[in-house]
Amino acid sequence: MALIPLAYLLFRTAQGGLGAWVEAVATERTARLATTSLLLAGVVTAACLVIGVASAWLVTRSNTPGRRAFAVLLALPLAVPSYVAAFTWVSVADLWTATPGTRFEGFVAAAVVLTLYTYPYVYLPVAAALVRADPAQEEVARSLGRGPLHTVLTVTLPQVRPAVVGGGLLAALYVLADFGAVSILRLDTFTRAIFTAFSAGFNRQGALTLATLLVLVTTVILLLEGRTRRAGARFSGTHVTRPARAADLGVWRWAGAAGLGAVLLAALGVPALSLARWMARGTSAGDATGRLWDAAVGSLTASLLGALLTILLALPLGILAARHPGRLSQALERTAYLAHSLPGVVVGLSLVFFGVTVALPFYQTTWLLALAYATLFLPLGVGAVASAASQAPRSLEEAAAALGRSPAQVFRRVTLPLTLPGIGAGAALVFLTAMKELPATLLLRPTGMDTLATRLWSATAIGRYAEAAPYALVLVALAAVPTWLIVRRTGILPAAGEREPLRPVEVEDPTGASDLLEGVKA
Amino acid sequence: MALPSRLLPVATAGALVLTLAACGGGDEPDATPGGDTTEGSGTTGEPAAGGAEEGDGTLTLYSGRNEELVQPVLDAFTEETGIEVEVRYGDTAAMAAQILEEGDNSPAEVFLAQDAGALGAVSREGRLVALPQETLDLVPETYRSVDGDWVGLTGRSRVLVYNKDAVSEEELPQTVEELTGPEWTGRLGIAPTNASFQSFVTALRVLEGDDAAQTWLADLAANDPQIREKNGMIVADVDAGAIDAGLVNHYYLYELAEEQGVAPEELTAALHFFGAGDAGALVNISGIGLVDEQADGDAQALVDYLLSEAGQTYFVEETFEYPMIEGVGTPADLPPLEELETPEIDLNDLDDLQRTIEMITEAGLL
Numbered sequence: 001m002a003l004i005p006l007a008y009l010l011f012r013t014a015q016g017g018l019g020a021w022v023e024a025v026a027t028e029r030t031a032r033l034a035t036t037s038l039l040l041a042g043v044v045t046a047a048c049l050v051i052g053v054a055s056a057w058l059v060t061r062s063n064t065p066g067r068r069a070f071a072v073l074l075a076l077p078l079a080v081p082s083y084v085a086a087f088t089w090v091s092v093a094d095l096w097t098a099t100p101g102t103r104f105e106g107f108v109a110a111a112v113v114l115t116l117y118t119y120p121y122v123y124l125p126v127a128a129a130l131v132r133a134d135p136a137q138e139e140v141a142r143s144l145g146r147g148p149l150h151t152v153l154t155v156t157l158p159q160v161r162p163a164v165v166g167g168g169l170l171a172a173l174y175v176l177a178d179f180g181a182v183s184i185l186r187l188d189t190f191t192r193a194i195f196t197a198f199s200a201g202f203n204r205q206g207a208l209t210l211a212t213l214l215v216l217v218t219t220v221i222l223l224l225e226g227r228t229r230r231a232g233a234r235f236s237g238t239h240v241t242r243p244a245r246a247a248d249l250g251v252w253r254w255a256g257a258a259g260l261g262a263v264l265l266a267a268l269g270v271p272a273l274s275l276a277r278w279m280a281r282g283t284s285a286g287d288a289t290g291r292l293w294d295a296a297v298g299s300l301t302a303s304l305l306g307a308l309l310t311i312l313l314a315l316p317l318g319i320l321a322a323r324h325p326g327r328l329s330q331a332l333e334r335t336a337y338l339a340h341s342l343p344g345v346v347v348g349l350s351l352v353f354f355g356v357t358v359a360l361p362f363y364q365t366t367w368l369l370a371l372a373y374a375t376l377f378l379p380l381g382v383g384a385v386a387s388a389a390s391q392a393p394r395s396l397e398e399a400a401a402a403l404g405r406s407p408a409q410v411f412r413r414v415t416l417p418l419t420l421p422g423i424g425a426g427a428a429l430v431f432l433t434a435m436k437e438l439p440a441t442l443l444l445r446p447t448g449m450d451t452l453a454t455r456l457w458s459a460t461a462i463g464r465y466a467e468a469a470p471y472a473l474v475l476v477a478l479a480a481v482p483t484w485l486i487v488r489r490t491g492i493l494p495a496a497g498e499r500e501p502l503r504p505v506e507v508e509d510p511t512g513a514s515d516l517l518e519g520v521k522a
Numbered sequence: 523m524a525l526p527s528r529l530l531p532v533a534t535a536g537a538l539v540l541t542l543a544a545c546g547g548g549d550e551p552d553a554t555p556g557g558d559t560t561e562g563s564g565t566t567g568e569p570a571a572g573g574a575e576e577g578d579g580t581l582t583l584y585s586g587r588n589e590e591l592v593q594p595v596l597d598a599f600t601e602e603t604g605i606e607v608e609v610r611y612g613d614t615a616a617m618a619a620q621i622l623e624e625g626d627n628s629p630a631e632v633f634l635a636q637d638a639g640a641l642g643a644v645s646r647e648g649r650l651v652a653l654p655q656e657t658l659d660l661v662p663e664t665y666r667s668v669d670g671d672w673v674g675l676t677g678r679s680r681v682l683v684y685n686k687d688a689v690s691e692e693e694l695p696q697t698v699e700e701l702t703g704p705e706w707t708g709r710l711g712i713a714p715t716n717a718s719f720q721s722f723v724t725a726l727r728v729l730e731g732d733d734a735a736q737t738w739l740a741d742l743a744a745n746d747p748q749i750r751e752k753n754g755m756i757v758a759d760v761d762a763g764a765i766d767a768g769l770v771n772h773y774y775l776y777e778l779a780e781e782q783g784v785a786p787e788e789l790t791a792a793l794h795f796f797g798a799g800d801a802g803a804l805v806n807i808s809g810i811g812l813v814d815e816q817a818d819g820d821a822q823a824l825v826d827y828l829l830s831e832a833g834q835t836y837f838v839e840e841t842f843e844y845p846m847i848e849g850v851g852t853p854a855d856l857p858p859l860e861e862l863e864t865p866e867i868d869l870n871d872l873d874d875l876q877r878t879i880e881m882i883t884e885a886g887l888l
Binding site: 184204283345364439442443448459463 | 582588589590591608609610611612613615616619620622623624625627628629715749751752754758774777778780781782783876879883888
């Protein structure tokens with residue numbers, strides 16, 4: 001599925017010929033775009049790693065006040081579409097700039113906005129991994145005389161390294177594919193150039209040529225990431241039986257809380273303020289009430305279907321990657337990421353092409369839209385499935401097989417139940433990302449169907465900001481539900497406080513697999 | 523090249539796609555949970571049968587214009603003729619790309635576009651069919667396709683929107699040339715990513731030549747312009763006093779007044795028309811074309827309705843755009859189209875946007 005856009009790109013570029021491709025690509029502008037895009041992706045990813053890892057550690061491993069609330073709230077910026085975020089930041093800029101007309105725009109602005117709304121891609125997996133990481137190694141390090149900070153850096157972080165790298169990769173790809181924020185904040189990147197070629201010059205060929213370059217850049221990033229992944233050994237134990245102790249930060253815990261609060265204030269407060277101002281100023285808000293319901297239903301059905309389809313496709317890929325690591329499975333997993341860095345309009349057009357040539361009965365039905373979501377967001381599903389599968393002890397499957405179960409039974413009775421929470425989290429993540437998607441939705445939705453994102457687009461396009469605000473609010477509110485689910489399912493709950501006695505971790509286990517677990521341990 | 527090693531996954535996925543498509547055929551699309559929630563009938567992919575005269579009572583319209591501005595007049599059309607219109611709203615440019623990508627299988631019967639450029643792009647690849655001469659004759663030659671496959675529906679004039687408190691009447695320029703002078707440094711808002719700005723620059727090129735246009739762009743860029751993403755943002759900022767003036771289309775002022783719930787003349791922002799055939803006074807259009815063979819009598823009926831007195835009056839009164847036919851009056855208190863000192867330009871000559879975009883980019887404005 002992920003290869004539909006790639007095949008389409010190859011096909012369309014081949015029509016132009018290699019010579020034309022080289023000519024279009026080898027320009028100074030392309031070099032400049034590449035530099036800007038990569039620099040932006042690099043800076044944002046680095047910032048996401050810092051914020052994501054630090055907040056994950058504070059929430060799961062320290063006695064920062066309000067950890068429980070922070071754990072959920074910190075994931076919420078994921079629910080804010082980047083175009084909404086950028087737009088709201090621009091429209092409150094007049095509050096803090098003294099000179100009227102000064103614009104919040106450019107590289108720094110784009111980096112700030114993108115960081116604030118992509119760091120959850122790092123925060124969520126790292127927090128989940130921290131909860132599950134074996135504290136014994138840290139305790140050994142401490143008992144051997146290492147300082148607390150030193151321990152975190154040299155023992156804890158390497159343990160969660162796959163989560164850190166995986167999250168960083170998603171953040172980097174998100175930045176490469178993002179159009180909303182960079183267009184509103186006026187930063188000339190690949191995606192913006194692709195859109196401009198489409199919208200201003202009606203230059204499909206040029207746009208797609210640029211998109212192929214984006215695929216190449218992504219391939220390089222994936223190869224690099226694969227290398228670090230191989231270099232990073234996973235030295236976590238298989239069975240975690242108790243949670244880590246929360247580190248006592250002393251007075252610094254207030255600083256930690258203040259830091260987390262500042263991130264949230266920037267990421268959620270600014271849009272909230274902006275939306276409130278739109279509602280207060282405009283007169284068109286009333287028009288939203290009649291349309292809100294249909295749009296919400298449209299968003300929910302398309303995104304749910306998209307999430308289901310994505311997970312269905314991600315299941316074999318993710319389990320293969322986790323259970324049978326090797327060149328082939330890794331190559332398959334990697335290809336899932338390729339389409340993730342493509343702008344939605346390119347994926348959308350490729351599915352328009354696929355739809356009219358291969359699957360005409362499905363063209364402009366919710367099915368094809370769901371397929372587009374699956375193509376775009378497959379890595380989110382694959383990542384969740386793979387990490388869930390790699391954390392489920394393999395010995396259980398082996399035990400079941402040794403007890404005479406067929407591979408299909410093993411999968412159904414052992415692997416699937418064990419990975420279900422992780423899969424649920426992955427589905428929730430895809431669902432929430434799909435709700436925000438705009439360009440592919442506009443191209444592929446059934447004629448006449450509206451989603452919250454398309455309504456939002458339609459209202460802001462002609463300056464009806466007051467009408468836009470309710471759509472944005474409902475979109476964020478609806479997206480908050482899966483976000484909460486992800487936080488719960490990934491088990492990001494604050495570690496036991498220092499005064500609380502250590503207690504066994506509560507593994508959600510609807511299947512009775514823990515009995516089996518006991519058996520294995522015995 | 524890493525091509526050979528990539529072929530395997532390509533082939534694998536190809537097989538997967540086919541398998542899935544085949545599997546998908548089992549559950550019919552009517553099982554779609556979301557497919558039919560908002561639309562009574564899912565006739566999207568239906569090939570329109572029938573000759574040029576016979577309509578089937580429904581038609582599919584791809585609208586690059588906003589729902590808010592278009593849906594009321596479409597409802598009126600349905601009321602009048604009984605023909606149901608299924609509308610797909612989207613971005614004009616993306617929609618043009620979509621129609622081209624869909625090719626012969628396009629469900630679109632009519633394409634309603636924000637600007638002549640998009641219609642030209644679709645027309646160039648032979649996706650529009652010729653309109654009858656009596657339809658074409660309704661619209662002045664400047665505002666319709668040379669090949670006779672699209673017509674303008676409404677006119678939008680380029681204007682200078684200015685803040686009445688910050689700009690005095692004497693200061694108002696006659697030509698865009700004056701805007702590059704020192705008295706306008708840092709005061710002018712533009713939206714270079716917007717198709718309307720790009721069409722205007724193309725007009726400048728056609729009127730004055732590429733060199734002059736390039737010089738103007740360079741001078742403008744050096745004059746510290748205030749760059750915005752959209753025309754509407756410029757008008758809002760001018761009204762709020764954040765910038766003094768801006769180059770926009772005329773109707774954005776009325777959109778702002780409506781959103782704020784005030785009469786247009788109560789705004790601090792006001793409109794000024796450029797004179798003497800300057801490129802700044804260009805009148806562009808939103809237009810309509812019939813897509814390929816699918817176009818049947820219903821589609822033509824829609825074009826006829828939109829160009830009728832009722833249709834044109836709607837646009838004049840509700841979207842504040844200029845009518846294309848005679849005898850409908852003018853929007854709000856604006857001077858009539860004939861009195862505007864518009865440049866001598868055929869919209870068909872404005873199709874070289876590519877070079878224009880390169881020039882705007884070279885000037886550092888994109």
